Amino acid sequence: MEEDIQAAVSVTNAYWQTHWSQLFTGGYGPPRVAGAYDGDTPGTPVCGGAPLPDDNAVYCPDGDYIAWDMDLMRWGHARGDAWVYLVIAHEWGHAVQNRLDAGLVDLARELQADCLAGAVLFGAAQDGTLTFEDGDTEELADALTALADRTPWTDVSDHGDASQRVSYFSRGARSGVKSCLPNGVQ
Numbered sequence: 001m002e003e004d005i006q007a008a009v010s011v012t013n014a015y016w017q018t019h020w021s022q023l024f025t026g027g028y029g030p031p032r033v034a035g036a037y038d039g040d041t042p043g044t045p046v047c048g049g050a051p052l053p054d055d056n057a058v059y060c061p062d063g064d065y066i067a068w069d070m071d072l073m074r075w076g077h078a079r080g081d082a083w084v085y086l087v088i089a090h091e092w093g094h095a096v097q098n099r100l101d102a103g104l105v106d107l108a109r110e111l112q113a114d115c116l117a118g119a120v121l122f123g124a125a126q127d128g129t130l131t132f133e134d135g136d137t138e139e140l141a142d143a144l145t146a147l148a149d150r151t152p153w154t155d156v157s158d159h160g161d162a163s164q165r166v167s168y169f170s171r172g173a174r175s176g177v178k179s180c181l182p183n184g185v186q
């Protein structure tokens with residue numbers, strides 16, 4: 001699993017590094033990768049004064065870093081290795097949102113992060129930095145479903161239900177980063 005995590009970080013960063021200037025103005029710098037924490041134990045790292053959430057993964061704008069609860073990664077990785085790629089590409093999507101002009105950030109931030117994750121993973125496959133194995137696309141849909149809300153998106157903090165998450169991810173996978181931006185090509 002450690003190897004998959006390291007690969008997911010490097011593939012995701014390479015994608016943004018390579019394509020940023022074709023997509024956006026300004027330079028690209030990666031977020032810090034704080035890596036694994038254990039939300040069960042005292043001494044969990046903090047973001048904006050609050051401990052990082054148990055069994056979850058985060059992008060913390062205050063500090064510009066990405067981190068994940070090891071239990072979430074273990075649980076998901078047991079379902080399939082695509083899990084860690086999705087989680088890291090999604091959190092990296094939040095770091096990208098934090099680097100964009102406000103007008104390019106969708107009100108449905110979580111769904112936009114799914115779309116960006118799809119754009120990155122399938123874009124990386126086109127770049128030749130990532131190879132999909134049999135079953136990976138099903139694993140990605142399974143992971144999005146497992147991580148979905150029970151109800152459709154209504155509020156900025158919502159993740160959206162399973163069909164919305166799969167649909168946004170698929171849009172990015174099919175049509176790339178620009179299709180994830182407000183008024184983007186769908």
Ligand SMILES: [Zn+2]
Pocket residue numbers: 090091094110113
């Ligand atoms: Zn998110």
